[in-house]
Amino acid sequence: MTPKTSPLLMSRLLDRGAHVAPKEEIVSLTATGRHVQTYEQTRSRAHQLAHALENAGIQQGDRVATFMWNHASHLEAYHAISCMGAVLHTLNIRLSPSDLEYIINHAEVRIIIADPDLLPLLAPLVGRIPSVRKVVVTSLEDVDWTTDLPDPVAYDDFIGGFPEHYDWPQLDENSPLGLCYTSGTTGQPKGVQYTHRSTYLHTLTIMMTDSMNLSALDVNCGIVPMFHAMGWGVPWALLTVGAKQVLPNRFMSPDKLLQALASEKVTVSQGVPTIWQGVKAILEAHPGDFDLSTLQRLTCGGSAPPESLIRWYWETLGVEMIQGWGMTETSPLGTISRRLMQRSDLDLSEGERIANVSKAGRLLPGLEMDIFDEEFNRLPHDGESIGELLIRGPWVCEEYYKDSQPSKFHAGWLVTGDVAKIDPNNYLIISDRSKDLVKSGGEWISSVDLENHIVALPDVNQACVVAQPHPRWDERPVALVILKKGSNLTAGGIIEHCSKKFAKWQLPDEVLFVDEIPLTSTGKMDKKVVRAHLQEQSYVLPSLRETG
């Protein structure tokens, strides 16, 4: 049974939603309400877009970039660009102009499809991105726009008049399908190129009952941006199963999201923990205002949700928070954690179930992972040993795009840059990003563990722990904390709280109350910037001040 005629191409999957659920809705939020199109219409428009791109000179392997919020046109771009054999390059709209310039030139992008409200962010690049021949500006809403980027055209004019059927080509399954740059914390952004095969296998796996169990019966609200690791792969899966989709477009404030979750009868959604923190704050401030009775599960990734958040959603709303761990380099899903992962979990207490969900989870079928010491010896899965996390498998990156970076790979494994434990039940527990660990007196202190413990205090909105240099101990931890309005919590109270769980040498040397913690373009706390700010302010640890 050699599959001579059956390569793993996304064209095999993406037309299926319209096949099984032609009249199902894809809803995009707009300034005036909601824009609705069916799966059937979306498929037709995607096929038209492929014709239009071909007509504009796009050939197999050419990079077509998107610079968009999550909405129906972005979905059409996913569908058309990949199936026609071009490369879908999702640009992160939150990057700096210099990063965007680097990425667009490094990828040699031919065409950019952009939202009209985002054009000002591209204005600084005029004249600096010579490979770009054309800009297509989406027309989901009737908005005036102007741009000095080359050869601009409105999306509907661009695709209008082309046939609603495109014969998807038979490609090699290892052909490139997508390109996503990681927001590098050091050096230039690095490109991760997905293939049809890698995305096909990732898509099948996230549709499994025991992973994200996405179904045609779901109403999915995709909050994670489609420019973050391909929206965690969810858009591919939804186009395959034919679920109703709700796409927030640029209306990303917690109250707008909550209105959509309630009015569209959403069953499942994906977002980073800060989103769910924001939604929770509104729900607490306005109890009973939103009917979330259809909501079943929230997939949470990007960084670990605090246990208190997982508990709140379960106890208050009966909503299962699912934790996933992964990276742009892993397509992205690597592990997943759910309330019930095996039958014996039925015997666990609610507290034990929540403790399991607060771990990064268990490996998806088909992948391999392990923790290693500095000589690449495997460490025991005892929940104690901490080592560098390595992962490999059919949808894990083995090299960066036109940028070899050999230190990021080891004998076919991806060196994740995370340090982690694996417990006897084979749950992965991320200790920290290796660069964010605090190295004190030859021992490691996990900044993530301290943050999660501090944020469990009801008065704390956010906490960020970073290392500061110390001549004797090498590094010592300092905590930056955002308190809720009106709170009287003191630094001493926070240290007192930490001392219930952590050894004395692991406690922060100081707690600094702040109004804001800088975030990266993917919504994570930007510790590189936090450390830079402290350095600019000539921050010195209290013990050094006293003795200094």
Add this chain to the structure above:
Amino acid sequence: MTPKTSPLLMSRLLDRGAHVAPKEEIVSLTATGRHVQTYEQTRSRAHQLAHALENAGIQQGDRVATFMWNHASHLEAYHAISCMGAVLHTLNIRLSPSDLEYIINHAEVRIIIADPDLLPLLAPLVGRIPSVRKVVVTSLEDVDWTTDLPDPVAYDDFIGGFPEHYDWPQLDENSPLGLCYTSGTTGQPKGVQYTHRSTYLHTLTIMMTDSMNLSALDVNCGIVPMFHAMGWGVPWALLTVGAKQVLPNRFMSPDKLLQALASEKVTVSQGVPTIWQGVKAILEAHPGDFDLSTLQRLTCGGSAPPESLIRWYWETLGVEMIQGWGMTETSPLGTISRRLMQRSDLDLSEGERIANVSKAGRLLPGLEMDIFDEEFNRLPHDGESIGELLIRGPWVCEEYYKDSQPSKFHAGWLVTGDVAKIDPNNYLIISDRSKDLVKSGGEWISSVDLENHIVALPDVNQACVVAQPHPRWDERPVALVILKKGSNLTAGGIIEHCSKKFAKWQLPDEVLFVDEIPLTSTGKMDKKVVRAHLQEQSYVLPSLRETG
């Protein structure tokens, strides 16, 4: 992202059950009760079996046959033989000695693993299967056995003492993994060889929520024999997810199955319609005797379940009957039909939902199918046009094993031998096996449609419609019917019932009441034998008797 180091091998999946649910149980029924071993133990024993087979001379690509009921040792054989790179050849224990001899010699089987109670069925082959070097006899139960087959050894002695870890080899993903012969209705049995890749993709797909949604939280009772199209692929999926398994071994009577479904708290099971007819008969005779409150869904395949049966299970037990269509050549799942396949099905009446489940279903993601006329032109999906069903995709056979059979394939498509309709909702509706269609006056009459209509009569246990030769009309239908005990139903009553749905020219020319209808080795009605019996009895259609 070229997966240089990550071929799609079953060794990537099959050790996973023991990884996620090491203490979960695999229960095999025995003469004295139940044999239990954990996933952890099963994995260790599978690794030992691989060592033992290697030690007995088995090399990559060698065929190792099983001649067994469904039980833990059969599962170990699935696991070990495939992962070590040998070929799992599941022999159908219900075949005739001459078919077994042909198949074993055609496949050049090296070793047979057999159950002790089945050895007498192999006795006629002694001296006739020269490639077989050794017979391993399972020891799940303490049974005396003897055989003249070469070099016999007890299974536990065979694997005993070998290490509990085997380093699975890195193979080409297109390497053969399994071999299954179809019970040919004409000519010799034909071999279907699965590869690691084809089985890997089939396994991922049946774990999807929108197909069979198998989960670690399930308790699965695998009734469909593991020698029928690899147990419909379910053993591979269960070893991957780590669900509790209940395996009936040779205790296949409806009352034994019912006891197991109740006492083991089974949630999902797979079997042919005759199994579920038998279970229903016991439940009706002994209402309240069996607690089936955990049972959620029954997957039904092999032949189409009557609508009345689907309705009975839903209305009486709240159990969803899932219909799947497929063939040994399609790994086997091709289409699936469930009560709710898309959100708009929520608006359907119960009758409409049941009508949908009584269709063969909708195509699984990744496959392509269509209906064609005799010149291979595609026919419309109008629910009316009937044509030859063709299918292709990553787990669909493109040639038989050492037996080209070009008429069974067309330009990469498998010619299924089924004639079918496709309705406007893209549901497949099988009209008949092409060889069982009744061709009358240039029109086709579906024997399956007539049978399903007749069997809906409460007094009818089974119905079989076959064509008989007619000089003017070419063929005319005749119905063989098994009535329930004590029924007074007449032939005229059955024809009267049929005339409510079928046109006059489609009605059977005669109804013959019989005590038994012969079955094939896979439990389907054997119409070839029915037709042969009628010919032996010099059967003549009534109209020809009258005019003759």
